[in-house]
Amino acid sequence: MELGAQIIDINMGCPAKKVCNRLCGSALLQDESLVGRILEAVVKAAEPAGVPVTLKTRTGWNRENRNGVRVARIAEASGIAALAIHGRTRADFYEGEAEYETIRDIRAAVSIPVIANGDITHADKAREVMAFTGTVGVMVGRASHGSPWIFRDINGLLTTGRVPPPLPRAELRDIVLGHLQAIYAFHGEESGLRIARKHLGWYSRLLDAAPQARPHLMAAESTSLQFACASEYFDAWVGAGDGGRPIEQC
Numbered sequence: 001m002e003l004g005a006q007i008i009d010i011n012m013g014c015p016a017k018k019v020c021n022r023l024c025g026s027a028l029l030q031d032e033s034l035v036g037r038i039l040e041a042v043v044k045a046a047e048p049a050g051v052p053v054t055l056k057t058r059t060g061w062n063r064e065n066r067n068g069v070r071v072a073r074i075a076e077a078s079g080i081a082a083l084a085i086h087g088r089t090r091a092d093f094y095e096g097e098a099e100y101e102t103i104r105d106i107r108a109a110v111s112i113p114v115i116a117n118g119d120i121t122h123a124d125k126a127r128e129v130m131a132f133t134g135t136v137g138v139m140v141g142r143a144s145h146g147s148p149w150i151f152r153d154i155n156g157l158l159t160t161g162r163v164p165p166p167l168p169r170a171e172l173r174d175i176v177l178g179h180l181q182a183i184y185a186f187h188g189e190e191s192g193l194r195i196a197r198k199h200l201g202w203y204s205r206l207l208d209a210a211p212q213a214r215p216h217l218m219a220a221e222s223t224s225l226q227f228a229c230a231s232e233y234f235d236a237w238v239g240a241g242d243g244g245r246p247i248e249q250c
């Protein structure tokens, strides 16, 4: 908060072994009284500054122990301002399909805002999941990789009832190149190059020439070479013109 945080979001959803072995992340779902003590302590510490504390968690530790509803009630009683629920248990990691029944039960059990998460892959799915669960919103993870305009699509559908028309190629190119520049500026040369490579792997799905482009984009050994290479491929793609919806959304 001293650094200017406007919200404190507690992560009790991470399934990683190195996190859970230290009884952090989703491992905490095994100890509900500890969950309560942590949440109460953080809420109490944040209260004087008026900073809301939110919680991100899963539906339970494993399918035999889906205690998401109890954890949500503990969170509400502890003064948590909003809940984001990933519709998988810790044991599920990121595998299988997210289930929304438990999110719906959690939503019905508490009166704080609940946000549904897991496998929201396109705007229609966001609307369907919100209608099924009764949540106030959705949270998107992996489907935004290489498709950050999914947020525009979802917001458009939820606010106007229609998915907005696809962005023209030139605008998509500008988003991609702008993202690369932001990555370089934030992470610097070495990490920037590596992190941008990952995003280019996803963005290159847009390109008609993806199979030829990918090895070149991955081989570039500096951010300036990588940027030049990406610009070349995306400029050519813009030059080839818009041919309907440019990407199969996720």
Ligand SMILES: Cc1cc2nc3c(=O)[nH]c(=O)nc-3n(C[C@H](O)[C@H](O)[C@H](O)COP(=O)(O)O)c2cc1C
Pocket: 011, 013, 056, 086, 094, 117, 118, 119, 120, 139, 140, 141, 142, 143
């Ligand atoms: C590689 C990877 C890293 C993640 N890191 C975080 C993280 O640091 N904090 C967090 O709250 N969730 C993290 N998540 C979980 C996502 O926020 C989200 O809950 C999960 O991917 C399910 O949503 P999705 O099906 O839309 O991807 C991560 C997910 C993945 C795949």
